[in-house]
Amino acid sequence: MKFGIEFVPQQPLSEIVELVKLAEDVGFEYTWITDHYNNKNVYAALALIADATETIKLGPGVTNPYVRSPAISASAIATIDEISEGRATFGIGPGDKATFDALGIEWTKPVSTIRSAIADINTLLAGEKTEGGAALGGVKAVQEKIPIYMGAQGPKMLETAGEIADGVLINASNPKDYEAAMPMIKKGIENAGGSKDFDVGAYTATSIGADSDAAKNAARIVAAFIAAGSPAPVLERHGLPEGINEKIGACLGKGDFGGAIGLVDDAVLDAFSVCGTPDEFIPKIEGLAEMGVTQYVAGSPVGKDVKESIKLLGDVIASF
Numbered sequence: 001m002k003f004g005i006e007f008v009p010q011q012p013l014s015e016i017v018e019l020v021k022l023a024e025d026v027g028f029e030y031t032w033i034t035d036h037y038n039n040k041n042v043y044a045a046l047a048l049i050a051d052a053t054e055t056i057k058l059g060p061g062v063t064n065p066y067v068r069s070p071a072i073s074a075s076a077i078a079t080i081d082e083i084s085e086g087r088a089t090f091g092i093g094p095g096d097k098a099t100f101d102a103l104g105i106e107w108t109k110p111v112s113t114i115r116s117a118i119a120d121i122n123t124l125l126a127g128e129k130t131e132g133g134a135a136l137g138g139v140k141a142v143q144e145k146i147p148i149y150m151g152a153q154g155p156k157m158l159e160t161a162g163e164i165a166d167g168v169l170i171n172a173s174n175p176k177d178y179e180a181a182m183p184m185i186k187k188g189i190e191n192a193g194g195s196k197d198f199d200v201g202a203y204t205a206t207s208i209g210a211d212s213d214a215a216k217n218a219a220r221i222v223a224a225f226i227a228a229g230s231p232a233p234v235l236e237r238h239g240l241p242e243g244i245n246e247k248i249g250a251c252l253g254k255g256d257f258g259g260a261i262g263l264v265d266d267a268v269l270d271a272f273s274v275c276g277t278p279d280e281f282i283p284k285i286e287g288l289a290e291m292g293v294t295q296y297v298a299g300s301p302v303g304k305d306v307k308e309s310i311k312l313l314g315d316v317i318a319s320f
């Protein structure tokens with residue numbers, strides 16, 4: 001099992017750099033930096049991390065093909081690859097509609113848009129020219145091929161990831177989600193001609209701590225947001241009561257976070273997060289591995305005390 005860790009670049013970047021260095025020291029192989037227009041710039045954060053670390057692989061987790069053209073993204077990730085001396089990875093997903101509405105960007109045909117963006121990025125990173133005539137002159141990646149991961153959850157997106165990407169990052173924390181996702185990913189891999197190395201990343205809502213209840217309580221608000229955004233078939237998959245997403249969403253919508261958290265019982269928590277003590281983590285990660293997960297990504301909140309939680313995750317990593 002590989003291990004990755006997600007950071008959202010909204011706290012001081014110097015703090016994130018220190019946390020990534022600690023993650024590298026305790027054995028994490030990847031760090032993924034989220035990309036939202038209303039957070040700090042993902043590539044500035046990655047450049048600082050690249051310059052301050054030695055071994056951890058790093059990349060956007062995930063950007064999208066709408067806010068930057070493929071050529072700008074290719075140039076940016078090739079630059080990170082140069083600064084990190086060949087450790088760049090590149091995560092790209094379709095983005096979310098709310099973001100594009102706010103930016104006045106038309107969110108059309110996400111599957112085909114991602115497909116053509118990844119094709120252009122691969123062309124440019126290989127030193128070739130796109131159909132439109134773009135070419136990366138002055139910047140060259142260190143790696144022969146920078147691994148491209150797709151952020152995906154929908155069936156067509158998962159199948160496309162299997163077909164054209166080197167890995168996938170799925171925003172889900174429970175083995176049942178991977179049991180459902182794997183057949184679509186495998187279909188995509190078959191479309192691409194059969195077996196290939198493919199990294200299935202479980203991009204989870206993680207909360208680990210020495211005290212189980214405190215760790216679980218730290219995850220409840222994150223699980224509430226995920227539950228509220230989950231469609232009915234996902235609730236059904238996890239055996240959750242019909243309409244719980246709307247009830248939680250209604251509380252969140254009026255800023256009643258206490259009410260939302262009150263609706264997140266252990267069943268909701270288990271469906272949408274991985275939380276507890278290190279001993280409770282190991283069987284949960286093993287359960288994900290049994291469903292085909294090959295990279296466990298510790299996503300927000302990571303724990304009540306992030307530094308302490310990264311060290312505890314180091315103990316978990318050591319047992320795999």
Ligand SMILES: C[C@H](OP(=O)(O)OC[C@@H](O)[C@@H](O)[C@@H](O)Cn1c2nc(=O)[nH]c(=O)c-2cc2ccc(O)cc21)C(=O)N[C@@H](CCC(=O)N[C@@H](CCC(=O)O)C(=O)O)C(=O)O
Nearest residue numbers: 034035062093095109110111112151152153154156157171
């Ligand atoms: C578009 C959407 O795909 P999805 O995979 O469900 O997208 C949900 C999320 O993955 C997407 O919003 C991501 O960008 C969210 N996301 C992040 N989004 C961000 O904006 N920033 C982040 O940092 C971020 C991190 C992240 C990490 C992991 C992860 O899994 C997702 C993450 C969807 O509806 N897909 C469906 C329908 C696809 C579709 O729309 N098809 C077209 C036809 C086909 C075509 O497009 O040509 C159509 O019907 O018009 C499907 O896959 O079946």
